[in-house]
Amino acid sequence: MPPSHPKLLLIKRDKIGDMVLTTPLLRLLKEALPNCELHVLANDYNDWVLSANPHVDHCWVFPRIRHNGKLRLGSVWRYLKILLTLRRKNFDVVLVGNGSESHRAISLGLGLKGKRTIAYCKKTVKGLSDPLPEPTEGHESRRLLNLASALGINVGQAGVQPEFHPQASALHGAETWLKRNDLMPGAYLLLGLGARRQHRQPTAAQVLRWSQLCHDRFGLKTALVWSPGTRDNPLYPGDNELAAEILARQSPHILPCQDGLQTVVGLAWLARCNVFPDSGLMHIASACPGGVVGLFADTAHSSSPDMWGPIGDRQVTLVADKAVAEMADEEIIGAVARLIANTVPGVA
Structure with missing residues (x-):
């Protein structure tokens, strides 16, 4: 079980629809762990999906470091600065928000140096404290909900209705x-x-x-x-x-x-x-x-x-x-x- 006031970070740097499908997991984490501090690491083209989400305490935004195939040096600097800031947060739990194995996302999660890192993974990865077997079936949203089971949270009755509130x-x-x-x-x-x-x-x-x-x-x-x-x-x-x-x-x-x-x-x-x-x-x-x-x-x-x-x-x-x-x-x-x-x- 996580500590009584855990600091959690969910990594979700995919497209708009993927972020929407993550919102039932965010709701479940906050309901099951009401004293948690819930952070999300997004990117600069899906972060607005969470702009009015009541379950997220802070959304960190990675900039796109390439645009039209070209490297943006200013974005690289901001990327590295955010990475260093997140490491210093000393998260209790880092959740890799993918419904299947993603080596790139797992590497990023491990690089943030959380006390625990939860991810779907088919084989042993050094430093990955909570590898979960990759599901062979099921909706992406339910796969994401299942990540919470590593924290001792009952996901069986969790609601899957996605949550979104438009900006003004x-x-x-x-x-x-x-x-x-x-x-x-x-x-x-x-x-x-x-x-x-x-x-x-x-x-x-x-x-x-x-x-x-x-x-x-x-x-x-x-x-x-x-x-x-x-x-x-x-x-x-x-x-x-x-x-x-x-x-x-x-x-x-x-x-x-x-x-x-x-x-x-x-x-x-x-x-x-x-x-x-x-x-x-x-x-x-x-x-x-x-x-x-x-x-x-x-x-x-x-x-x-x-x-x-x-x-x-x-x-x-x-x-x-x-x-x-x-x-x-x-x-x-x-x-x-x-x-x-x-x-x-x-x-x-």
């Missing part, structure tokens, strides 16, 4: 966009196009039909968001071509939004319902009051919702055999109807 700037951006488009909170569905692989995206024809059906059946407009940029960009592929094809039809029910990530996050929070392909925003939306319909496809060759899908009681996950383009309209609209029936606008 995100809500302000969303409210500004809504006012500009003469919309009220809860009067629209937020539909995202962004996906790492094209087979996980809806087609333009599907988006047009879904928006018409959501308007006819639920009285909702569709706020359309997408990753800016062209499809052939090797570093940051975007969805401009698909968005342009949709908007060219000039549907009165579709309103485009390209006001930046935080405005999109605010819109997800205020939406009556969200629909997103597998992405970080899908996980953000699963923690929002209206919930999310998560779209997956070809799970034999890409991520499976069994491990990486939205989790909790505000989500419906749909899986196509080969591509989202195969999904029937009634399947999507039925999922939206289930979310609307089981969520309360504005109540997270």
